[in-house]
Amino acid sequence: MADYIDNNLQSIRKSLADVVLPSVDPDDPLALEQMNLTIDYLGFLQQRMDFIADRARFDFDHYRQMAELLLDAGLAEADRATLSDELAHTEKLNVAIARPSEIRAISARLARVIDELVGRVQDAPEETRTRVERIVADASQAWIEMELSWYAPIAVDPDGPGVRPLKSFFPDQVLR
Amino acid sequence: MMDHETNDALRDAPTKEFINDIARQFPVEAEIDKCLIRKMARRAEGPFTRTRLGELEECFSKFLTETVTPDFELGNSRWLNGGASKLQAAMDLRWNDPDQGWNCETIVLRMEPKEALNINSRRREFELLRAFHGVIPVPKPYFLDEEGKWFPEPTLVYSFAHGVTKPVLATTGKVAGLGTDFGEELRGKLAPQFIDYLAKIHTFDHASAGFTSMDLPQVGTTENALWQLNRARRVWEEDTGENIPLMTVAANWLERNMPTLDSVSVVHGDYRSGNFMFEEESGTITAWLDWERGHMGDRHRDLAWTTQPSFGHYNDDNSIYYVCGIVPEDEFYARYAEVSGMTVDQKKIDYYRILNSYQLVVGTLATAYRVSRLGKTHQDVLLARLRALPPAFLRNLSQLLSERL
Structure with missing residues (x-):
């Protein structure tokens, strides 16, 4: 059976960006910043996993x-x-x-x-x-x-x- | 020999012996020593949970009631972002200000997380703001909870500064203040203020300011450079998760080449674009912020920091380098020397540029690792992401050292 980590990371990023991020309180800039950085970092991890x-x-x-x-x-x-x-x-x-x-x-x-x-x-x-x-x-x-x-x-x-x-x-x- | 895991575990939960050994090896100013000892002694206490806005309001109400007046109103609490170190919130305070009578003012609560990216003293920051209020534009400091008696952690309260840190349509990097292009018109308005305020800080009469949180290094000796070097080395030893031989080469060189202090100045410690607010229309600087790395020492430390390549940018044909995106480098030094009446020693700037690069690696590699590993802040993801910065700082450090080894 194949490993789906890469696929799953992609799904997590999408869900965070499409579903969670718009629901974060716009008056909480710190929370918005942490969420955006998290999404970015998961993308970085995807790019580096193979290496x-x-x-x-x-x-x-x-x-x-x-x-x-x-x-x-x-x-x-x-x-x-x-x-x-x-x-x-x-x-x-x-x-x-x-x-x-x-x-x-x-x-x-x-x-x-x-x-x-x-x-x-x-x-x-x-x-x-x-x-x-x-x-x-x-x-x-x-x-x-x-x-x-x-x-x-x-x-x-x-x-x-x-x-x-x-x-x-x-x-x-x-x-x- | 201790293995890597043991070493890491010791830094995660340091013994008294480990803490004292490092402190003995790297003596620093008394106030900084106190802050670093406190950091290490509390390290094993567990992670930080962000305080709710309502809790902060309750803490502040209790503080005001018990130490100032029970007659006040608080409201419109909101979070502020920016920076990678302290937790900041703004509130509207209606009270009978001893200086202005009844009024409503927006204030900023600046609270430490359990362990910050920069360990320093709120008392020192409070004293510096109080000393410079009325000398250059700074937020008015109101209250200090030095030991975290009313707030969960040490907290400073000062007036909210209006303005922006960069033009609304600025070309800039991801970190506020790095490489900001202010455009020609704003550069012309900001440059004289930018230089004059730095000169005012460095020529400030510190003897009559009544500072209690800063030690005075001895002129004609290398004591100041040693304190500053020791501070960076000590933090590296306390926080690092890895051994990097190049960092030890740098520490060796810095120890062998410490410059003598010719005159004691107040040093801001982080004087750059991104750390001042200004009115975009008039180009008037409204406040100098982030005094947390301030100390009494060598003005060349500030000069080296302010002129650091990563804070400024070149013009389109790469013929002019703008210090902090504001003023051509030669003009910066010439006007500074003229306004301050103080000399600029390029050799000392070179020394402090190496120390600054070393310190930047310490903060973004060692401290950011330890603090995010242990979940000590309200912005652990940001600190984890700072890991992307040390390669550029190490490259800079390596280039500066290679010319001198």
């Missing part, structure tokens, strides 16, 4: 690549060992078949290790600190670009500079 797993894998790859670059940044031995262990931990996950929530949990853990390490380099020799901070700043560019595309349907400036088609970040989406 939730791709996004989780993108974040996972982003932090893994950042961690791999940081291994060569001249870190203190203890930091390097922690990062290395954490990277090894991520390899236990089969991202191709893992659930998005599992991928997100592993990515969050790796991001935390990197983040704490970046906090500590504030007191490291300037050369190390600069290398680490540059790696993080440079590696964050692609992730920010993906984020811009992900939220474009509900952003203030959806066609602003740097907003690429979302599918361009998820090559696996191309028909195989």
Whole structure:
């Protein structure tokens, strides 16, 4: 039996817009605002549903690549060992078949290790600190670009500079 | 190492130890410290349910009866929208105003939800409005329920300001004040007022104002920058649902490059289009609103905020950038320096622009996540939707940092 979530979301949006919204008290601007935003957000969710797993894998790859670059940044031995262990931990996950929530949990853990390490380099020799901070700043560019595309349907400036088609970040989406 | 779920759970229901650890790590002004401690201590209390208009009227009646006069009439209560932080309602109050005698005035009740997008002090907002009433156009502050003794939460009551925040036919983004195109005629009328009022705020004689809710940072030190940076970092630590290494790179840079304060000014904290009302026909500004992020500190913080790219727009051929859609950027700085008699240090503006971008990510990513997750406001959907904003702020932050690392 097929899954009808997409169809049902469409129905919910229509009902909210056609039936519920006109019945909201016009003297309650807050209620009207919340209802309009809810309808909009359900539309956003419809557009993004198919890509939730791709996004989780993108974040996972982003932090893994950042961690791999940081291994060569001249870190203190203890930091390097922690990062290395954490990277090894991520390899236990089969991202191709893992659930998005599992991928997100592993990515969050790796991001935390990197983040704490970046906090500590504030007191490291300037050369190390600069290398680490540059790696993080440079590696964050692609992730920010993906984020811009992900939220474009509900952003203030959806066609602003740097907003690429979302599918361009998820090559696996191309028909195989 | 704590896993992500444990960390999130700790922020949802923080222990005293967790609250105090963060507070010790990031010291801020006393009043802000009090507000943030209160926020964290009440976090596990459960979600906010929007107060009914009738309840608000009852609360206000009780407040008036017990603290002002039993002789008044209240009516025509209605909700106000706008903003992403406080719950606001308007009412008509007929009473014997000590300043004006018997009259009927529309007043605004501005109440905090259980946990707002911006945690700040109603006492501070009240003091600032009282200080600037008669100096520049601001709503007249009437009453303060600082601890939520009469109202469900801390509440400020002030006069209703008439006017609009943008021209009726304006081209603008979805958020009030962002990128508003006022048109040439209105720009000409608004620009001098816009700059002059900012200069008046920054040159205001704060020493004789009797402020009790703001600490005075020491001139010739980096104390002011540290308080402001700590405030943003502390809120990030209290609210975030994820680790973003770029944010720590930014915090590191901000800590290493704190500017020295040359003079203490009152800083409005959110001086931009969308936060002032004006009469569309005459182009006269009728009220400056949203003083909740006000503090005593560095005028460059306001200058960096007001000139932020997302608040203004370019002309058709991209040759002129209008600050807040009102005045070309070079004219803005030149007139400000002339009217205020104060210098404009571009390096300090650059610093505060990075701090402002950092703070915007803190609010729209970390706080909006935590507050909507826990259902702490009357507009959780709006806060959830703010998640669309951080990518642009992070891009801005990343660009500013990349030039300086």
